[in-house]
Amino acid sequence: MLAIQLLREKKDWVIERLSVKHFTQTQLIDQILELDEQRRQWITEHDQLQNQRNTASREIGQLIKAGKQPEADAKKKQVTEWNEAIDKLKKQLDEVEQQIQQLLLQLPNLPHESVPTGHSAADNVIIRQGGQIPQLPAQAKPHWELAGQYQLIDFEIGTKLTGSGFPVYKHQGARLERALIQYFLDYNVQAGYVEYWPPLLVNEQTAFGTGQLPDKEGQMYAVPNDGFYLIPTAEVPLTNIFRDTILSADQLPVKMTAYTPCFRREAGSYGKDVRGLNRVHQFDKVEIVQLVHPDNSYQALEEMVSHVEGLIQSLELPYRIVKLCGADMSFTSALTYDFEVFSAAQQRWLEVSSVSNFETFQTLRMKIRFREGKHTKLVHSLNGSSLALPRILAALLENNQHPDGIHLPKVLHPYLGTAKIS
RNA sequence: GGAGGGAUGCCAGAGCGGUCGAAUGGGACGGUCUCGAAAACCGUUGUCUGCCUUCCGGUGGACCGAGGGUUCGAAUCCCUCUCCCUCCGCCA
Numbered sequence: 001m002l003a004i005q006l007l008r009e010k011k012d013w014v015i016e017r018l019s020v021k022h023f024t025q026t027q028l029i030d031q032i033l034e035l036d037e038q039r040r041q042w043i044t045e046h047d048q049l050q051n052q053r054n055t056a057s058r059e060i061g062q063l064i065k066a067g068k069q070p071e072a073d074a075k076k077k078q079v080t081e082w083n084e085a086i087d088k089l090k091k092q093l094d095e096v097e098q099q100i101q102q103l104l105l106q107l108p109n110l111p112h113e114s115v116p117t118g119h120s121a122a123d124n125v126i127i128r129q130g131g132q133i134p135q136l137p138a139q140a141k142p143h144w145e146l147a148g149q150y151q152l153i154d155f156e157i158g159t160k161l162t163g164s165g166f167p168v169y170k171h172q173g174a175r176l177e178r179a180l181i182q183y184f185l186d187y188n189v190q191a192g193y194v195e196y197w198p199p200l201l202v203n204e205q206t207a208f209g210t211g212q213l214p215d216k217e218g219q220m221y222a223v224p225n226d227g228f229y230l231i232p233t234a235e236v237p238l239t240n241i242f243r244d245t246i247l248s249a250d251q252l253p254v255k256m257t258a259y260t261p262c263f264r265r266e267a268g269s270y271g272k273d274v275r276g277l278n279r280v281h282q283f284d285k286v287e288i289v290q291l292v293h294p295d296n297s298y299q300a301l302e303e304m305v306s307h308v309e310g311l312i313q314s315l316e317l318p319y320r321i322v323k324l325c326g327a328d329m330s331f332t333s334a335l336t337y338d339f340e341v342f343s344a345a346q347q348r349w350l351e352v353s354s355v356s357n358f359e360t361f362q363t364l365r366m367k368i369r370f371r372e373g374k375h376t377k378l379v380h381s382l383n384g385s386s387l388a389l390p391r392i393l394a395a396l397l398e399n400n401q402h403p404d405g406i407h408l409p410k411v412l413h414p415y416l417g418t419a420k421i422s
Numbered sequence: 423g424g425a426g427g428g429a430u431g432c433c434a435g436a437g438c439g440g441u442c443g444a445a446u447g448g449g450a451c452g453g454u455c456u457c458g459a460a461a462a463c464c465g466u467u468g469u470c471u472g473c474c475u476u477c478c479g480g481u482g483g484a485c486c487g488a489g490g491g492u493u494c495g496a497a498u499c500c501c502u503c504u505c506c507c508u509c510c511g512c513c514a
Contacts, residue, residue: 040472040473041472043471043472043473043483044472044473044482044483046472046483047471047472047473047482047483047484048472048473048482048483050482050483050484051482051483053494053495054483054495056494056495057440057493057494057495058440058441058495059494060440060494060495061439061440061494061495062440064440064494065440072494073494075494076493076494076495077494078494079494079495080494082494083494246468246469367470369469376469
């Protein structure tokens with residue numbers, strides 16, 4: 001959510017920034033400012049009446065003590081009249097505040113100055129590329145075939161148990177999944193992230209805090225009986241840990257990591273996008289989240305990018321880092337880098353991580369602040385995947401297939417107790 | 423699931439319906455003292471928000487788990503909800 005103060009003070013600049021995200025409903029801003037004007041006027045009137053009432057009530061107490069009942073009764077009558085006006089103003093205020101809030105929620109986060117406008121994902125900027133794309137023989141198999149051949153994943157049983165997009169990992173497949181989780185977490189903890197294991201169900205307020213609600217309910221699985229949502233990413237519970245918190249400056253940066261399953265409805269997806277592990281409804285992911293001083297957030301973003309890059313490099317996968325253009329960025333992000341690995345049998349790049357700076361867009365909603373001198377300020381929130389497992393697994397299987405089995409990257413050997421799957 | 427008890431500031435813990443944003447203690451911070459430190463003493467110690475002000479600040483309003491109600495006036499009385507604790511039952 002954008003701060004209304006920003007709209008008041010830098011309206012033109014805000015509109016210019018929003019245009020990078022192709023957001024053109026700038027009349028919303030005028031509406032907000034108009035309502036805000038009205039709101040502040042009502043607050044002034046309301047508070048003044050309340051001041052009068054507080055004073056009069058005190059005097060009534062004095063009068064009664066002094067035995068001047070008639071005077072007290074007269075004043076009571078007066079206050080009762082004020083009360084009616086106060087109630088009316090309060091109702092109007094509540095309404096206008098709700099309207100403002102509802103409109104504010106429709107404004108996306110402002111993109112960073114460096115974000116190119118672009119028109120589609122094709123205009124994203126490749127920052128750099130690394131690793132070696134393997135030359136596979138013509139008969140190379142996509143990961144879903146390899147998963148079947150080595151009995152690593154059973155997609156059909158998952159469909160039977162739940163529905164499509166809920167793969168069942170087994171044998172070396174289940175072990176590899178566990179090994180990757182363990183390795184990713186160890187890697188993050190070593191870099192100073194504090195490990196968490198949060199709830200997988202969250203309440204409405206938590207889903208609101210990180211921006212899943214309103215509007216994106218359709219992407220989450222819901223448990224309506226209890227008012228809960230299954231988390232689409234560990235970002236949701238992790239960031240909300242500090243909701244309604246004022247941190248001291250020396251607590252920053254807060255660095256958190258967690259493994260969780262992630263649940264996404266992915267309504268509207270189809271075709272080769274959803275084949276095998278390319279897009280599933282339940283998947284495993286290790287996430288990193290940082291809460292930082294606003295002056296340091298872009299430095300933190302770069303640090304997170306190289307952190308994730310190091311992880312992918314250690315897996316010996318060909319990758320590229322992409323800076324998203326305004327047209328492809330999420331509603332909540334100010335700057336996002338996507339990581340893609342090359343899946344050699346499918347011959348396509350798969351997104352395995354998305355690292356973003358949200359600046360104060362989330363923390364304003366969550367009221368995550370820190371103390372600076374006499375004042376409190378909002379911290380900046382950032383997060384990234386390190387990493388999403390299914391596509392990593394897909395690329396590992398496809399890129400490392402050999403006649404004698406799947407050769408695993410060295411870093412995983414100790415976690416699996418073997419160098420290859422056969 | 424059943425029966426009780428509770429929710430107050432960074433923490434602990436008071437609070438007859440009328441200057442209570444809130445006693446007291448602890449902690450933290452600043453100062454005095456000291457070569458320095460401890461102790462002692464003094465002081466400071468919330469958030470949100472309207473208006474005024476260039477800043478410092480000034481001046482109103484709101485907030486004692488959340489939401490309603492009673493009243494001229496609610497931290498204090500009533501109702502609903504949420505959460506926590508104790509006991510019983512059930513249970514991975």
